[in-house]
Amino acid sequence: MENEVFMRFKGGLEKALTFSYDDGVKADIRLMKLFDDNNLRCTFNLNTGVFGNNAHGRMNKEDTLKLFKGCNHEIASHGAKHLFLTKVDTMRGIDEVIRDKRELESLFDTVITGFAYPYGAFNDDIKNYLSLMNIKYARTTISTHNFQIPEDFLQLNPTCHHTDSDLFELADRFMTTYPHDFIKEREPYLFYVWGHSYEFDENNNWELIEEFVKKVSGSKEVWYATNGEIYWYTQAFKSLQFSVDVTKVYNPSGIDVWFEKEGKIYLAPAGKTVHCD
Ligand SMILES: [Zn+2]
Known part of the structure; x- marks a missing residue:
């Protein structure tokens, strides 16, 4: 016997599903209701420096608080003003993150440990300063098309965007196969989907996410968790x-x-x- 040890999720489960949606827009109201009705959990990435900005229907501060305060999901930072962090100098980049983190922590009376890179733009310097500011996990826009737990949570690559042509094929594979099917690589599955809820309004395709939710929700074999819950659980396993x-x-x-x-x-x-x- 080799005594190899593989992480299992909460309750001994082999699979987890998480969502990540950006920008704090009005369409998040409908998306959150869909998630809540189906016991799914999401991390919503907000920008506190551009409340009410017209682009894609960002919510004003009051509506943002109304929707997200006390909700069943995680709030994470997306930079105060949604700047390309690779296009501003380090000092401004740090200011973008620390201002957003401080404001979110004050508005939601919580501790913010997650981030999503605006426009998916990042580099090693940015990862370093996020780490120094106690940001523990930061989502990119690079699709893995697999269910691996990320090695580097400051480069948290999602499985795919919700418009990915492989979304439903991935969902089928996620629901019908198991890590224990494999003899050697029995690592748990993490299915990580990201996007912007305004895309469903703009492309008139809410049925896409509704169908996906129908396919992946309600399973006793899946832990439905926020990004943060998965990160802290993984850290606990590593300890x-x-x-x-x-x-x-x-x-x-x-x-x-x-x-x-x-x-x-x-x-x-x-x-x-x-x-x-
Ligand atoms: Zn964004």
């Missing part, structure tokens, strides 16, 4: 301390963690040392 013979595990984190070893699912309760043999 597990195993004994040399892999018969005991200590979970120093505050999150219950599940894992698979030799085909069996184990729970490592938060703050506890338990046997896993």
